[in-house]
Amino acid sequence: MNEEIYKAMAQSIIDGEPEEAEKLAIQAVEQGLDPLQAINEGFVPGVDYVGNLFSCGDVFLPDLVMAGEAMKAAVSVLEPEMIKQGTERKMLGTVVIGTIEGDIHDIGKMLVGTMLSASGFKVIDLGVDVPAITLVEKAREESIHDQGVIIGISSLLTTTMVRQRDVIEALEDMGLRDSIKVMVGGAPVTRDWVEEIGADGFSEDATGAVAVAKELLKVA
Amino acid sequence: MSRNIKSIQDPQLKLDILHPDDVQRIHEATLTIIADTGVRFPSQRALDIWEKNGAQVDRDTMVVKAPAELIEEAIKLCPPAYTLAARDPEQDLPLDGNHVYLGTDGCGVQIIDLYSGELRTSRLQDVADIAAIADATEEIAFHWVPVSAQDKPAESRGLHELKAVWENSTKHVQTESVYNEAEAYAAVEMAKLIAGGSAALRSRPPLSIMQCTASPLGHDGGSLDSALIVAEAGIPVGFMTMASCLTTGPATLAGNLAVGNAEVISAAALIQLAYPGSPFFYAAAQTSSDLRTGAYTGGGPEDYLFGAATNVLADFYDIPLSMGSFATGAKEPNWQAGIDNSLSTFMAGIVMSDMLLGVGLLHGSRIWSYAQMLMDCEIYDIVNSMMKGIPVTEETLALDTIHAVGPHGHFLAQKHTRKHMRELWDPKYMDRRPYEMWLEKGDNAPDWALEKAHQLHESHQPELLDPQIGREFARIIAAVEEK
Secondary structure: OHHHHHHHHHHHHHOOOHHHHHHHHHHHHHOOOOHHHHHHHHHHHHHHHHHHHHHOOOOOHHHHHHHHHHHHHHHHHHHHHHHHHOOOOOOOOEEEEEEEOOOOOOHHHHHHHHHHHHOOOEEEEOOOOEOHHHHHHHHHHHHOOOOOEEEEEEOOOHHHHOOHHHHHHHHHHOOOOOOEEEEEEOOOOOHHHHHHHOOOEEOOOHHHHHHHHHHHOOOO | OOOOOOOEEOOOOOOOOOOHHHHHHHHHHHHHHHHHHOEEOOOHHHHHHHHHOOOEEEOOOOEEEOOHHHHHHHHOOOOOOEEEOOOOHHHOEEEOOOEEEEEEOOOEOEEEOOOOOOEEEOOHHHHHHHHHHHHHOOOEEEEOOOEOOOOOOOOOHHHHHHHHHHHHOOOEEEEOOOOOHHHHHHHHHHHHHHHOOHHHHHHOOOEEEEEEEOOOOEEOHHHHHHHHHHHHOOOOEEEEEOOEEOOOEOOOHHHHHHHHHHHHHHHHHHHHHHOOOOOEEEEEOOEEEOOOOOOEOOOOHHHHHHHHHHHHHHHHHOOOEEEEOOOOOOOOOOHHHHHHHHHHHHHHHHOOOOEEEEEOEEOOOOEEOHHHHHHHHHHHHHHHHHOOOOOOOHHHHOHHHHHHHOOOOOOOOOHHHHHHHHHOOOOOOOOOOOHHHHHHHOOOHHHHHHHHHHHHHHHOOOOOOOHHHHHHHHHHHHHHHHO
16 A cells, blocks of 8 residues: 555656645655655655666756655655654765855756755755855754765856865864865866865766765765 | 958848747746846845836845836937947947957866967966957957956956956957956946046947846846946946756746846846946847756757847847857867857857857857867858858859850959959868878868967067056056955
8 A cells, every 4th residue: 555655756756746745745644654764665766766767868957856846845744754753864964055155156056956955965055155164164063963064165256266265274274174075066167176175076067966975975 | 460350241141030029029028027027136236226216126035126117218228339449449349230240258267278288277378368369360359358367366356357458459358257346446447547538438438348147037246236337437338148948047948038138138227227328238148058967058059049039139129239159068179169159150140249259268168279269260250251142243243254264164264253252261270172181281170270379379469558557457456456
């Protein structure tokens, strides 16, 4: 009987239907299903399926994003239930992301966040125009109870990209550089720049960012 | 060295890309977007202007909703024609609807070194070198800042770049790299020095400024403030939308045009409400995002269609257009670069976009290539030649000559041939050699273009800028850096 609802859950992700995913999540709660099991056996297989199709080139980026949105809708219903029951979803790690101070460009960072979150990372998106110290503070807070914390910094302008370095320097000053990884992104970011500032990784697109994050936390 | 600028004029080709009814529908959709959905203006200066003029302003979200009449009335104040002036008055560029001018692309972050061929981070000297080579060409009529001077501090970088271009060329400068208040005020001061005072700056502005919108339906605060500051001084201002199908705009082309149009038109209205009648230009580089990565593509059929369609919109509003053509997504000068840059430039050129941006960059405007720069000039040259069409007159029908040669003869020794042969296009970088010669030499267009770049770099001495002005520039820049 659970098989049927799990199948429907996976399908709601594959179809990228947040309303349907939310409905099924509510249904699961009402039926007294284990919320953690609903995620892992119902929704996650849908994400994996879309992810595989994407790797094969059979679906496009919007399919992936819509699957991510559907997943988010389901998790937001099931998460409070898990907290009530004292269970917790095992995440791959935590990524604190933001577009650096002075820069308001949102979309690349948003895409990276969606992809990371759909892939099983806890994502804390601090938005745009974020001071380096705010990113570092948040990451420090997370690192108290999480071994795998990454800061992801986005910039679209060459003039704001220079502030990506500030994050790394702040981590060094606070003695956190060894425990918190840093990945950077944005149109002007090149491998040379990554090496110059000593970041741990970079990617030119959102799906690549997931691979980098997994590699950095050795959870691939 | 010639001071001639090769513009496209008196076009003989035409393209119907949007029916007038379609343009009207896009316009109405645009007004609906601005009135009902709103556009974000994150600048107190801008919000004050909107509020004063009766638009609905949300100070928290910074979203402005302006009624159709307000936008339509404001847009009418944009001057339909004006001149972009140059250090050398012979190189002034009248934006009058009958000229298409070519510029350099911007703003790259890496460069293929002119001599070592190494790919490296761009710096100030590159800006100067590229400006000098552009100065030497007939095709390039004006400059953008081609690459970012990353060896200069972020807060004054745009000014160092301006100085470098002006010191190495007598042609008009349109910067896309001044987007904060302090730099904007300083850029006005620098432009005044070139023009020779405030009044001269207004009548013959040697500088124009291009700001990017923040798609979808938003603007950047620094860009808005900079645009308002320079517009007050009479410097022409443009806003460029890069709304791209799939990511920052709808997947459909018409919807994407409407989003981009709402961004540019709302900015035009703001500038006109603040400084009625100030010179404004439409700017666009819309494209489709890649279906798999979501990345800006800088090419493909959608890109080429936007290249032509945007000028129809700009014409509808009677505003000059600075159109993104070229800017291939290719990683090196290759097949893809040739297709992208030819088709986008042909489409933007045939509709008489006033300014074409621009030559020289690869990988979606990130990597500067001198070879690509000069090959792009050749692409422009081909389009320019095609735009002359096929004149049919007694002289061009050449009946007497045809009769004189008759069946089985040849035209090589005819006076008519000698008289007209130079009207035929003569390539610089197309390989028309015998096969055996190509095999023996093993070189190709990019090699010849690079050799030409070396030659121009070593031989061309741009007309010097008055050293007193250079010293004043340095003082202005230092003042910004001290703050």
